[in-house]
Amino acid sequence: MQQSLFNPGQIILPQAELDYREDFLSRQKADELLACFRQSLDWRQDFIKLYGKVVKIPRLQAWYGDPGSDYRYSGLTLSPLPWTESLAWLKQACEQACGHKFNAVLANWYRDGTDSMGWHADNEPELGQEPVIASVSLGTSRNLDFRHMASNEKYRIALHHGSLLIMRGTTQQHWQHAIAKSRQVSEERINLTFRYIMR
Numbered sequence: 001m002q003q004s005l006f007n008p009g010q011i012i013l014p015q016a017e018l019d020y021r022e023d024f025l026s027r028q029k030a031d032e033l034l035a036c037f038r039q040s041l042d043w044r045q046d047f048i049k050l051y052g053k054v055v056k057i058p059r060l061q062a063w064y065g066d067p068g069s070d071y072r073y074s075g076l077t078l079s080p081l082p083w084t085e086s087l088a089w090l091k092q093a094c095e096q097a098c099g100h101k102f103n104a105v106l107a108n109w110y111r112d113g114t115d116s117m118g119w120h121a122d123n124e125p126e127l128g129q130e131p132v133i134a135s136v137s138l139g140t141s142r143n144l145d146f147r148h149m150a151s152n153e154k155y156r157i158a159l160h161h162g163s164l165l166i167m168r169g170t171t172q173q174h175w176q177h178a179i180a181k182s183r184q185v186s187e188e189r190i191n192l193t194f195r196y197i198m199r
């Protein structure tokens, strides 16, 4: 039988390569991981300098990975904690889905709709030119907004419990993404972005 060339999860945007797999994790596995990560990851409240003022990042974060995979952004250096069993399991599942190796993960805990992430591209030099980023969502659905850096074209995707979004190719060179605050959201969400840090 001929295989379809059409990938049902593919999102067609110019100068981007996005693949959204809504059913990446079973409901049961997603529930289990949400409870596990909320409880067991070493969540920290980080601060960044914005226009000379020190401000709280509007979410909690944790950074895990292989030794040496330090991550620098907004004047902050995160040193990785060693993989937990559940994180290592999820990393391996993402590697299999993406056909790509990862050595670090940034975990973000959005406690409710007042937590958010501002516009950015994951384009730090240590990620390389065309990073592959695997983003797993757990908990309440939140919208991920994309905007094209040159044309300002916008695209919104709802990221659901247990889903995987793969960003690759030139996505980070041409598009920014953000999680907007939302008054409709009162529940929590944990997102994990697996990356490969070059040393």
Ligand SMILES: O=C(O)CCC(=O)C(=O)O
Residues within 6 Å of the ligand: 106, 108, 117, 122, 135, 144, 159, 177, 179, 191, 193
């Ligand atoms: O929470 C999300 O879905 C986005 C996370 C993100 O963009 C990041 O960790 O760089």
Ligand SMILES: [Fe+2]
Residues within 6 Å of the ligand: 120, 121, 122, 177
């Ligand atoms: Fe990002």
